[in-house]
Amino acid sequence: MAEIGRVRIRVPSSIKPGDIVKVRVLVIHPMEIVQRKDGKPVDKNYHFINRVIVTYLDKEVAQFETSQSVSENPFFTFSFKATEPGVLRITFLDTHGGKYEGTADVKFS
Amino acid sequence: MERGQSTGEITRRALLRALGALGLSGLLVPLLGNPRGVSAQGNLANLGPEEPVDATMKRLFGSRPIKDGTASIKLDLPLIAENGAVVPVSVDVSAPMTPQNHVKAIYIISDKNRRPLNAKFSLTPAMGQAYVGTNLRLGESTEVRAVVEMSDGTLLQAKREVKVTVGGCGG
Numbered sequence: 001m002a003e004i005g006r007v008r009i010r011v012p013s014s015i016k017p018g019d020i021v022k023v024r025v026l027v028i029h030p031m032e033i034v035q036r037k038d039g040k041p042v043d044k045n046y047h048f049i050n051r052v053i054v055t056y057l058d059k060e061v062a063q064f065e066t067s068q069s070v071s072e073n074p075f076f077t078f079s080f081k082a083t084e085p086g087v088l089r090i091t092f093l094d095t096h097g098g099k100y101e102g103t104a105d106v107k108f109s
Numbered sequence: 110m111e112r113g114q115s116t117g118e119i120t121r122r123a124l125l126r127a128l129g130a131l132g133l134s135g136l137l138v139p140l141l142g143n144p145r146g147v148s149a150q151g152n153l154a155n156l157g158p159e160e161p162v163d164a165t166m167k168r169l170f171g172s173r174p175i176k177d178g179t180a181s182i183k184l185d186l187p188l189i190a191e192n193g194a195v196v197p198v199s200v201d202v203s204a205p206m207t208p209q210n211h212v213k214a215i216y217i218i219s220d221k222n223r224r225p226l227n228a229k230f231s232l233t234p235a236m237g238q239a240y241v242g243t244n245l246r247l248g249e250s251t252e253v254r255a256v257v258e259m260s261d262g263t264l265l266q267a268k269r270e271v272k273v274t275v276g277g278c279g280g
Contacts, residue, residue, distance in 0.1 A: 004157035006178070020237040031162075061235040069219065071195045071244035071277070078230075081237030 001072070003028045007102025009090060014109045021082045026075045027092050027100055033068050049074060051093040057086040081105050119135075131237060165218060165225040170264060177255065178202075178265025184255045186269045194277030199242030200255045202265075212239035214258040221251035246277040 003013040006028045015021055047084045061080055080088070085107050092100040160168075166175075183201040190196040202212050215230040230241045245253070253266045 022240065052199050056235065059235065063231045064241075065229040066230070066243075067224055067227055069222050069224060069246050073247050075244050077199065077240070077242035079236060079238040079240045081235060 005029065005092070005098060005100035007090065007092065007100055009088070009104040011088065011100045011106065012103050015082050015106060017082065017084070017108055019082050020079050021106075022077060022079045023070065023104070024075070024077050025090050026073060026101065027102070028073055029044070029094065029100075031068060031070060031072045031074060045095070046094050047094060049092050049094045052076065053091045053093070054078065054080070054092070055089045056080055057084060103108075115155055150179070152234035159223045160225070162218065162220040162225040167219070169216065169226070170256070172244070173264055174262040175266045177267075178257055179256075179267050182255055182257055182265060183269045184253070184269050185242075186253055188273050189272045189274065191274045192277065193247045193249070193273040193275055196245045196247050196271060196277070197242065198245050198253065199240070200257075200267075202239035202257050204239055205237060206234045206237055206259075208234045211260050212257055213260045215239065215241055216258070217232070217245070217252045217253065218254040218256060219245065219251050222246075222248050247271060247273045248276045249273055 008026045010024045011021060024088075027049065029049055032046045040074040044067060048068050049066055049070075052066060053060060054064075062078060064076065066074065088104045088106055090102050090104075092098075094100075181203050183203070185197075185201070186201040187196065198217060200215050200217070202215070204210070204212055211234045212232050214232065217227045217229075218225050219227055223240065228243060229244055232239055232241075239257070247253070250270070250272045252268050252270050256267055257265045257267075259265070
């Protein structure tokens with residue numbers, strides 16, 4: 001469980017300006033449901049990611065609201081329009097106040 | 110004497126304590142709501158309460174008409190999911206993403222999950238294309254729908270049935 005919050009982002013290696021780029025992102029997170037791993041029931045205060053914020057060039061381009069109906073180690077794909085080289089930043093917020101961030105550089109080749 | 114002050118209303122705690130002494134508290138549960146039910150909701154209460162799918166649709170969209178969007182929404186799901194804990198889903202909407210006319214939000218709703226609203230994706234024109242994907246947990250064989258909200262308020266819906274061999278919600 002020490003790995004909670006590791007974010008992996010994958011963007012295609014060759015991008016041209018103006019391309020619509022498909023991004024895949026994975027975060028290590030238990031997304032708790034009714035039982036914890038040790039079999040004890042969780043009465044309340046489930047630990048799961050409830051918000052994902054995507055920013056590109058410091059502008060928010062998308063926001064996802066997620067629930068426990070998203071699998072463990074949640075994986076998202078989405079697309080965005082690459083206009084300029086810059087940083088794509090994805091922030092995950094969970095219900096216990098955790099904040100996990102991953103960044104990817106958008107470069108043109 | 111702060112606590113002894115009579116505010117003129119009977120608090121739930123005081124009432125339960127008084128009735129508990131008489132052995133009657135069990136009778137009150139249906140009247141006052143089940144306290145355990147409330148705590149089991151925990152931090153979920155604001156997100157997706159446990160409710161039937163009709164209630165979800167009503168809560169989210171009220172009485173706005175939902176059009177059939179099968180032509181423009183490509184909802185990608187497996188026909189049979191062996192493992193309900195990981196069901197890949199992707200939604201691709203063939204709509205222009207211009208500031209005047211774009212996809213504002215995509216809702217993924219699975220009818221038979223205890224909390225039918227699985228995820229809401231709020232998009233902006235900067236996305237270029239309305240495409241999102243994720244992995245879902247499905248409790249049992251169910252219909253999964255994608256509801257797309259356009260910037261002008263139009264709602265479009267596409268549905269697919271997924272057969273789940275092993276449910277993924279039981280923990």
